[in-house]
Amino acid sequence: MGGDEGLLSRFIRVMYKRLMEKANISSTVTSRGREEEPQVEEEITTERPDWTLLPFNLITKISEELPIPHRICLRATCTTWYHAVLAMDVPSPWLLIPDDESELSDSCTFASLPTGCFFTYSPIPELRGTRCVGSHAGWLAISNVQLDVSLLNPLTRSQIYLPSFTTLPTDDLMLECDVWFMDNPSTDEPAYNPFKVFRDRFIGKVVFSSNPTIHNHIAVTLYGAYGELAYTKAGKDAWLLLKEPSPKDRQYEDVTYHDDKFYCLTNECEVEAFDLSGDCPTVAVVVERLTFSVTYFHNMRGSNLSRTYKKYLARSSTGELFMFLRYINQPVLPYDMELLRPKRFMVLRANPETNPCWSATNDLGSMSWFIGTNNSILISNEDLPIVHGDGIFFIESYKVAFGNGIELLTSNVGWFYLKEESSDTYYASSSPQLDLASVIWFTPSLQ
Amino acid sequence: MSTESKEILVGESSQAKPEKKTIVLMASDGDEFVVDVDDITNQSEMIRNLISDMGGTDGLQVPLLNVTAPVLAKLLELFNVSNKNDDDEEVTQKVKELMEAELNMMIDVLGAANYIEATSFFDLSCKVLADKFKGMSVEEVREFLNIECDFTEEELQQIHAENAWAFD
Numbered sequence: 001m002g003g004d005e006g007l008l009s010r011f012i013r014v015m016y017k018r019l020m021e022k023a024n025i026s027s028t029v030t031s032r033g034r035e036e037e038p039q040v041e042e043e044i045t046t047e048r049p050d051w052t053l054l055p056f057n058l059i060t061k062i063s064e065e066l067p068i069p070h071r072i073c074l075r076a077t078c079t080t081w082y083h084a085v086l087a088m089d090v091p092s093p094w095l096l097i098p099d100d101e102s103e104l105s106d107s108c109t110f111a112s113l114p115t116g117c118f119f120t121y122s123p124i125p126e127l128r129g130t131r132c133v134g135s136h137a138g139w140l141a142i143s144n145v146q147l148d149v150s151l152l153n154p155l156t157r158s159q160i161y162l163p164s165f166t167t168l169p170t171d172d173l174m175l176e177c178d179v180w181f182m183d184n185p186s187t188d189e190p191a192y193n194p195f196k197v198f199r200d201r202f203i204g205k206v207v208f209s210s211n212p213t214i215h216n217h218i219a220v221t222l223y224g225a226y227g228e229l230a231y232t233k234a235g236k237d238a239w240l241l242l243k244e245p246s247p248k249d250r251q252y253e254d255v256t257y258h259d260d261k262f263y264c265l266t267n268e269c270e271v272e273a274f275d276l277s278g279d280c281p282t283v284a285v286v287v288e289r290l291t292f293s294v295t296y297f298h299n300m301r302g303s304n305l306s307r308t309y310k311k312y313l314a315r316s317s318t319g320e321l322f323m324f325l326r327y328i329n330q331p332v333l334p335y336d337m338e339l340l341r342p343k344r345f346m347v348l349r350a351n352p353e354t355n356p357c358w359s360a361t362n363d364l365g366s367m368s369w370f371i372g373t374n375n376s377i378l379i380s381n382e383d384l385p386i387v388h389g390d391g392i393f394f395i396e397s398y399k400v401a402f403g404n405g406i407e408l409l410t411s412n413v414g415w416f417y418l419k420e421e422s423s424d425t426y427y428a429s430s431s432p433q434l435d436l437a438s439v440i441w442f443t444p445s446l447q
Numbered sequence: 448m449s450t451e452s453k454e455i456l457v458g459e460s461s462q463a464k465p466e467k468k469t470i471v472l473m474a475s476d477g478d479e480f481v482v483d484v485d486d487i488t489n490q491s492e493m494i495r496n497l498i499s500d501m502g503g504t505d506g507l508q509v510p511l512l513n514v515t516a517p518v519l520a521k522l523l524e525l526f527n528v529s530n531k532n533d534d535d536e537e538v539t540q541k542v543k544e545l546m547e548a549e550l551n552m553m554i555d556v557l558g559a560a561n562y563i564e565a566t567s568f569f570d571l572s573c574k575v576l577a578d579k580f581k582g583m584s585v586e587e588v589r590e591f592l593n594i595e596c597d598f599t600e601e602e603l604q605q606i607h608a609e610n611a612w613a614f615d
Binding site: 055057058061062063064065066067069070072073074075076077078079081082090091092138156443444445446 | 557558561569570573574576577578580581582583584585588589592594595596597598602603606607609610611612613614
């Protein structure tokens with residue numbers, strides 16, 4: 001992508017610097033002591049040569065040919081190699097940045113949030129022609145424009161095929177896409193491909209079980225114009241509708257996987273926990289919905305909270321559930337419902353064990369939360385030296401229309417600190433290409 | 448080691464074309480290798496600079512104190528493959544074969560290529576080795592290279608903590 005690369009690296013440097021300033025830490029990157037270079041012995045007469053006696057630059061050169069995850073293994077072999085292989089501290093989580101909006105690229109860029117270090121990883125031929133629709137524990141869910149879906153570990157290149165999105169239960173998927181197309185006259189007509197529209201507009205996210213294998217995996221897709229859920233698992237050749245048996249007309253807004261269960265958040269802020277491990281799905285309501293007429297925190301009624309905020313769900317390892325609310329403009333609201341000074345962000349918590357009702361909080365239990373198309377990640381602040389207090393790092397994409405008919409797609413990585421209620425942008429890019437693939441949080445694993 | 452003079456002609460036969468210039472490379476054990484100037488300067492930056500500094504190739508003898516005759520012979524053989532082929536496929540294959548058959552020799556050849564600044568060949572060989580390391584665990588790398596782990600327990604813990612995800 002040529003010139004954009006410089007732009008990207010500048011962005012990442014800037015965001016890293018800003019984060020560091022925010023955290024008031026001068027630098028966490030330490031230079032490795034080259035002066036400890038071991039004495040090289042002159043004579044090499046043994047049968048098996050000692051690799052550690054090779055010139056430094058040679059080991060460095062070999063390591064430079066390796067992708068960073070493998071360099072980390074090389075560094076851990078012995079002290080000489082540790083010093084010869086350039087320090088590459090790339091702690092999790094990473095931001096996966098697609099290299100090419102045309103989806104023709106077989107590489108992507110990873111940026112490590114805690115260190116600001118970033119690198120391009122290639123080749124990953126499996127990525128070509130696809131975009132990421134999910135991410136969890138080292139694995140990505142990817143889909144091409146033919147709507148083939150698979151799970152991929154980009155570092156090991158292990159791949160598991162899932163049923164095509166064309167098997168998703170829906171009344172008339174293509175009709176929905178055509179309606180969308182007609183409502184969006186700015187769309188480039190010759191390039192109109194209903195499959196692509198379906199993938200880019202109607203697939204919310206794919207969430208899947210940890211350590212997936214060909215014979216053992218479960219995945220749930222949030223999709224459609226009205227937030228529906230479908231699931232598939234090893235051995236199934238289609239996506240099956242996942243619905244609570246009650247006749248209530250509900251829409252889902254987020255799904256998260258934790259400890260063998262899929263936690264699904266409805267537009268009324270109810271949380272259902274689906275267990276899909278058995279032959280038939282079982283479901284339990286673990287957090288009650290907000291009542292529309294009741295006034296909750298900040299003098300806001302349940303109806304307002306439900307309608308004007310986009311919702312995200314996470315579950316901590318201690319069993320608590322968290323809901324992040326991000327204010328979205330909703331011009332269709334009746335006048336009396338409009339908020340004068342809406343809070344842009346709010347966090348609610350509930351503990352299904354003790355009190356299955358949402359209550360406002362400014363505390364994530366010394367953790368930070370990473371939100372996007374990925375399965376929500378909660379990471380202890382101890383593992384994130386640059387984070388100063390409980391924070392939420394979210395990825396959002398939205399269209400900005402200008403008066404002269406030009407529309408730009410803005411992709412933002414922002415953060416929000418709960419205690420101070422402060423927020424800022426960490427990375428942002430704008431493009432006239434409105435179907436640009438978004439960045440996604442990624443936690444690397446060589447499993 | 449034999450002290451007899453060996454001749455290895457790199458590239459086209461030089462007898463038919465006497466105008467072709469040659470120089471002599473001397474291995475550490477005194478063996479002499481006559482090589483075509485174009486072929487060697489195509490590979491070695493050090494020798495290219497040397498010829499340019501000396502202002503010519505007449506009777507030039509280059510002593511390579513760190514390179515033994517078998518290693519130099521192997522290196523020149525690989526240069527020959529490289530010079531004959533426009534793409535790197537053939538020579539990459541040869542380097543791979545050498546790595547699998549005689550790892551010791553490959554290490555020495557790498558050292559020699561580094562010494563005479565045969566940059567593109569050196570880079571290519573490093574790539575072959577790096578490809579071999581891809582997908583190897585730490586233990587497998589240690590075994591392959593015959594490396595002893597000399598970290599203390601604390602150092603090991605520190606290294607694992609830096610990038611915990613890479614070691615599980």
